Amino acid sequence: MSVSQLRNYASGQWIAGEGEGEILHNALTGEAIYTASSKGLDFASMMQYARTKAGPVLRKMTFHERGRMLKALAMYLMARKENYYTISHLTGATRSDSWVDIEGGIGNLFANASLRRQFPDESFYVDGDVAPMSKRGSFIGHHIMVPKRGVAIHINAFNFPVWGMLEKIAVNFMAGVPAIVKPATLTSFLTEAVVADIIESGILPEGSLQLICGSARGILDHVQNGDVVTFTGSASTGKMLKAHPRLIDEAVPFNMEADSLNCTVLGADVKTDAPEFDIFIKEVVREITTKAGQKCTAIRRIIVPEAMVEDVRIALGKRIATTTIGDPSIEGVRMGSLAGLSQKQEVLEKIQELSKSQEIVIGDVNNYEIKGGDKYNGAFLPPVIFYNANPFTNTACHDLEAFGPVSTIMPYADLDEAITLSKMGKGSLVSSIITADDKIAKEYVLEAAEMHGRILVLNSDCAKESTGHGSPMPMLVHGGPGRAGGGEEMGGKRGVLHYMQRTAIQGSPTSITAITNVYQQGAKGHILEEHPFRKYYEEIQVSDQLLTEKRLITPEDIDRFAALSGDNFYAHKRETNFEGTMFDEQVAHGYFIMSAAAGLFVDSYEINPVLLNYGIDELRFTKPVYAGTNLQIRFTCKQKLPSDTTPDPENPKSLIKRGIVKWLVEMLDDSDEPLVGVATILTMVKLKNQED
Template sequence: MKKLQNYAHGQWVEGTGDGKTLYNSITGEPIAAATSEGLDFGEMMDYGRRVGGPALRKMTFHERGLMLKALAMHLMKKKKDFYKLSWATGATKPDSWFDIDGGFGNLFANASLRRQFPNESYYVDGEMHNFSQSGQFVGHHIMVPKEGVAIHINAFNFPVWGMLEKCAVNWFAGVPAIVKPATLTSYLTEAVVREIIDSKILPEGALQLIAGSARGIIDHVESQDIVTFTGSASTGKMLKSNPRLIEEAVPFNMEADSLNASVLGEDAAPGTPEFDIFVKEVRKEMTVKAGQKCTAIRRAIVPEKYVDDVRKALTEQLQKTTVGDPNIDGTRMGALAGQEQRTEVREKVNQLLAEQELAYGSLETAELNGADYEKGAFLSPILMVNSDPFNKKACHDVEAFGPVATILPYKNNDEAIKLTRMGKGSLVTSIATADDKTARDFTLGTAAYNGRIMILNRDCAKESTGHGAPLPLLVHGGPGRAGGGEEMGGKRGVFHYMQRTAIQGSPTTLTEVTNQYQYGAKHKDPGKHVFQKHFEELEVGETVFTHKHTVTETDITNFANVSGDNFYAHMDRTSLDGTIFEDRVAHGYFILSKAAGLFVDPKKGPVLLNYGIDNCRFTKPVYPGMTIGVRFTVQEKIENDKLGDENVAKGIVKFMVDIYDEEDETVGLATILTMVKKLDQSAAEQAAKEAENEE
């Protein structure tokens, strides 16, 4: 029988021993054997630290982001092959889309994050803090990649998404990974990893794969490593208690299966769009991936007056859900990942049935579309009703990880909140309601017990991704039973793989360390106006000191006439008693506008446009007779890999606008954002013109 291979220290390695036989969950036929016997986990981790880590840390965020984009585009071309293999896990085409395309989508989403990070290998976090009277002792925070390895121990239900939603983040952060997929469906993960390695898009050492057991790998972790786990709460707790994690203070992120709920609002009566949305979501979460989703709805919390209506509506929908071979037309739900999973789900359902009534389905048989019940790992959808969920509590403690849900009645919104909280922590809870007050009260009442809350109504339903779809730019995780961890979440997820370090010193020194101008640092002479320099020529700290302007009452009156801003403090000297102002005060926006008139160089140059203002503050009143000038400083340079319709290579430059008075005190401070042409584009245009002239 074919053996899956592990990818360790730069080569494909076949484990020793017979390994565990993996079966096609549709036909019951053996697919391959998986074993990791003979692998040296300590050597694999050392290889990741020595080879993969340094290679990734040499890259900037922009380079890593483009790497992820290239990898996503490459894998998309191969996805038909992955779909064929995904079928053996019991997945329908929509199930495979969720797993495979969803995984690639995580690569794309994290690739796009590069625009929120500098073109550096580190990140400057937050704002500078001044700790001295003269402003020459300041502090800041930087974030650098951890110098260890990310170990990802994943669940069987998403062999592609489970790997890529984590790896996309650690690669973008600059950290290599060792992936341990659940053995049951590791054949699909191995196929994707093989394609990733063959593409040579990642630097060597950035990814290693363990196709069999990884028992003992945590014994080799060090303080710079990170461990993530997705799966059952019991396994997660066992791993989390490893003394090595405690000794080395290794971050451990746990995302455990949870008893997620969906609530039908009291206003969502039968016949309303919200009632239909609720029924659709519960049915979908029971049947997509055959209910094998960590976000699946296990508890359908329903006003007691609508229990019979919901039961009837769900039964009708489940009767339309054809179970069978996903390759045969008409099949809407496939199989569980394996017969051992079916056995486990049956055991859990029997525990629940000790307190609950079976409303739909069977544990022993199912009418199948082109498949054999005994050979495959099929199970009928199971819907139950709990008549007394405050006292019959198994539904809040036992999870059957399959196409299983229970209807729970409630009397009012407070009871709905209490029932939701009895799950002791969930990845997600949804509520279908058109009443925004109900939505607000429910959200604030349950947020502490959830990682995500989805509010469904007629306004968002058509565009909603649904109850069970975590999004790369929002956090995924949850408190309590759900594991207490967080992953994804855009920048938040990236920071999980980085070390935040406080740095202190003079603003000039911290400017050099961060490559971002810190207020109060020494200025550099640009030699010529900064608007006449291309993106590559500009240096952080270069400053133009502008001409000065003395503000007059005429300025204030004229600006009021142009802008229509006749606020009393600008126009009526007799109304200033009891205010902070001593005289008519110049409009803040006049001061900023005049500053622009002072710092802008009018001649045509590499600056293409100014497109925004950040962090604008007016810090001191400006009265008639006061004289202002501007210190105009290159604050930060940001790469931009988009050419746009005009096909011009450009970067983004942030300029600090420091407006000061005759006492050298700052009266206004802002950051303007500009697009600046790159030198190479200008050189290319010049070469084209010269060639044209020669012709």
């Protein structure tokens, strides 16, 4: 295979770095395949290009527009995935290894695209609940979040050249922030192929994504306030970058996700004939062999009850013996190579260090077979399992990480010891406990959680559908305390908000409504002459308001509702002796008041653009309603949300274009403090424009 030069994508151009650059090799054969250089790139200009070219465009887009952009990109890349699999083979990865990286990464785009439904159709986000700040309600506080006006710089590890990039840019694009990606040079040829397709697609605004395949040394010298830096890799490199003076001077957020000494615990309740024992063995072997152990979430410490050590060793040995190592393109191969010879050498050095304080019980780095590939020039290593009889004394296993197919079995006497051992890794991305006893699980989770970013509780109830110990999911936080870096990635909405600035705003309810485009209780409404249910989605405006007629609540109403609903709670019965209760007399059902409210605000005389009632949120009854009360409803448009649910071609009714409208329902009586109940109802409303 001829040696090709990788390109960088900077300031709207593909640029091959100057000079010979770093030579990259086929991990299976050791053959030189690419060179990578970033010499000659102007990092300061790249960052300014992102800020000025793409930043304004992304910021003006709404969350829903950004989400649809991500969905389109995900579909575009998915159609080209086979090319990525072909290239990924050169990294030593099996098809299943590459699936996690390639389709897992694209899956992050899909998952974050779906987050748009949790955001308004706005370029900004209103965070949390209103804060009342005055007695009469004329002065309130709120929080608003807007996109940062900088660039996200992502410095990624070699083990997931696709997933590592896509899981990060998905969230910064959803937030409205452009990115510069620096993959680890070792496997950057796969990242380059994906970025080339992204740029070719034209789906992203120009300047949204730039790529550095060679060294990015010096890029942090140019960060400024408004930028965000993320790092995935070794703890030592992360600490060095985190201490960069420019990050401190400019108050630039630095999110670190570092390799950690993750652990799994076998519960003391699990015996060899229990299904959880097999689950445990399969999970450990999968984590050791997937990506040849090159995962930041891989199991490095296997914590088992003292009495189960030998059973675990034997079972692991048998299962590992069936794992064929070699060229993943050959039938039957289940484990490929490490990413390169330099990585293999580093793992061998760590194995040598660990051997000083513990013994190898499974595997021999000098005696193993491979199927295909080049055993001497390729980066192959067999799984290696240590046993540490005294993990509280011989602590190298809690300090040194061999970033490959290497792990250590260690015994514990009781659950307290297991918890202590789990925390001796000084902070990890993930821990798991395999147990059928939920009491054990609860104690472990509550006591160990402080030192782990994620804890998987695994048993036969969930094993078949579990995503496993080592699989971070887009909707959950990925990161961990201490050695793991103290950062957070993904986490659904949390990940997006990391790229936004939260600002407290204060003012009158009417002013805050105008700013947020979400109606705040107490704001001035736009009183309507026409009933709002006769308006199409496009015609409805936030703050549109209807004040209904009044309805007298009678004892007979309460009796009939009790009979109809079957709710004969004592407070709803006339003959109750109310002495010593919270009530003075027969009180109306809260759900009757809500039903009566609907009778007042629903316009039901003819077919109108309201397609259906979509639900009720935040329903509260604030004081009793007695017979003789005159009930009136103040009905206000609170917020509008577009609906882009994929229609079903076989169901013509699903093809109707519609949106969701939230209405604030305030239930009022005739007193000086009239609010008796409040709710938010959601209606699905037809769009006037049904054209595609």
